[in-house]
Structure formats: structure tokens, C-alpha cells
Amino acid sequence: MTPADHPDIVEQFCGICCDFGERGWCRATSGNFSARIDDCHCLITKSGRNKARLTIEDLMMCNFDTGAMDPDCKSSAETPLHMHLYQLDDAVGAVLHTHSVAATVLSRHAGDSLSITGYEMQKALHNISSHEENVTIPIFKNDQDMNALAERVTTAWRDGRLAVPGFLIAGHGLYAWGKDLDEARRHVEGFEFLFECLWQEPLTKLP
Numbered sequence: 001m002t003p004a005d006h007p008d009i010v011e012q013f014c015g016i017c018c019d020f021g022e023r024g025w026c027r028a029t030s031g032n033f034s035a036r037i038d039d040c041h042c043l044i045t046k047s048g049r050n051k052a053r054l055t056i057e058d059l060m061m062c063n064f065d066t067g068a069m070d071p072d073c074k075s076s077a078e079t080p081l082h083m084h085l086y087q088l089d090d091a092v093g094a095v096l097h098t099h100s101v102a103a104t105v106l107s108r109h110a111g112d113s114l115s116i117t118g119y120e121m122q123k124a125l126h127n128i129s130s131h132e133e134n135v136t137i138p139i140f141k142n143d144q145d146m147n148a149l150a151e152r153v154t155t156a157w158r159d160g161r162l163a164v165p166g167f168l169i170a171g172h173g174l175y176a177w178g179k180d181l182d183e184a185r186r187h188v189e190g191f192e193f194l195f196e197c198l199w200q201e202p203l204t205k206l207p
């Protein structure tokens with residue numbers, strides 16, 4: 001099984017990556033993206049690729065349990081986080097990870113979670129139907145040991161602390177997912193819009 005076996009997903013996948021890369025959400029080859037293929041495999045970006053110029057050559061197949069299917073391909077160091085999310089819930093169809101400036105800064109100053117209310121854009125998130133609801137996004141401490149970080153995320157998921165389809169890593173960025181690439185994309189765009197609003201609010205104290 002190779003990425004070329006899934007041309008429709010690859011085309012959609014590369015379009016989203018390039019779009020997010022051009023928005024400045026994956027600078028310096030940061031960020032990583034994946035899409036479920038079946039019960040135990042996903043497409044995932046190779047390590048160190050320019051997301052704004054992503055092509056099928058920058059993608060590889062990964063088994064949730066055993067990792068890269070082609071031993072010559074190296075996926076991101078953050079691959080364990082993607083694999084854990086797919087294994088936690090069969091309904092996770094795509095996982096998108098961005099490093100925007102707003103997410104990076106806000107996640108350093110909000111403690112264990114970021115709470116948002118009052119924004120219409122909250123409704124971009126699955127199961128949120130009103131601006132009056134409170135959206136709580138967990139924030140995990142950054143860690144270079146991605147297996148340890150993935151275990152902490154797994155524990156939080158099982159404890160019901162991941163009520164919205166995303167979380168932040170402090171000083172690092174956003175992870176968001178959805179039932180498919182379209183929904184995951186909408187979630188990233190919704191989260192990133194909300195982060196930009198929060199980060200600009202202190203600048204708009206009108207007289």
C-alpha cells in the first residue's frame with residue numbers, strides 16, 4: 001500500500017497542507033498532517049517537508065502499531081500523537097497539527113486550559129451549537145518525548161477532558177481532528193480564528 005493507491009485523498013490532503021502552509025501555520029517545515037485510510041493505516045507527512053509545497057512525494061503510509069510501512073521513509077517525531085488519536089476513537093478520520101503564532105503564544109499564558117465563549121465561530125466545532133457555550137481547550141506541557149506526551153493525551157481523553165476536537169501544547173501549537181479531512185480542516189480554521197481573536201482582544205480596548 002502506497003499513497004499513490006489513494007489519489008483522491010492525496011489530492012485533498014495536499015490541498016489542505018499547501019493552504020495551511022501558505023497561511024503561515026507551518027513555518028520552517030513545522031506541523032504534520034495525517035488521514036485515516038482504514039482500521040490500522042493512515043497517510044502522514046514525511047519529516048521536515050515544506051507544507052506550502054507539499055506533493056505526493058512528501059507523504060508516506062503508517063501502520064498505527066508498527067509505524068512506517070516503507071523503512072526508507074521517516075515520519076515526524078510527533079507521529080505517536082497521531083497514532084494514539086486514531087486508536088482512541090474509530091471516528092477520528094484525520095489529524096491536523098499547526099504551529100500558528102497565535103496558538104503558540106496563547107498556549108504559553110493560559111495555564112492548563114484555554115476557555116472561550118461569546119464567539120459565533122465556536123459553532124465551527126463539532127457539537128457546539130451556540131456562541132453562549134463555553135469551549136474549553138486543554139493545554140498540555142510540551143515534551144520532546146512524544147510517547148510520554150501521547151500517553152498524557154490518552155489519559156485526558158479517557159478522563160473525558162477532551163470535550164472539543166482539539167488541544168494545545170504549550171509554546172508549540174494546535175492538534176485538531178475530525179471525522180474526515182473536511183471536518184478536521186474546519187476545526188483547525190475555527191480554532192485558529194478564535195485564537196487570533198483572543199490574541200487581538202487586548203489591543204482593541206476602545207475609549
Ligand SMILES: [Zn+2]
Pocket residue numbers: 030031032078097099172173
Ligand atoms: Zn509540532
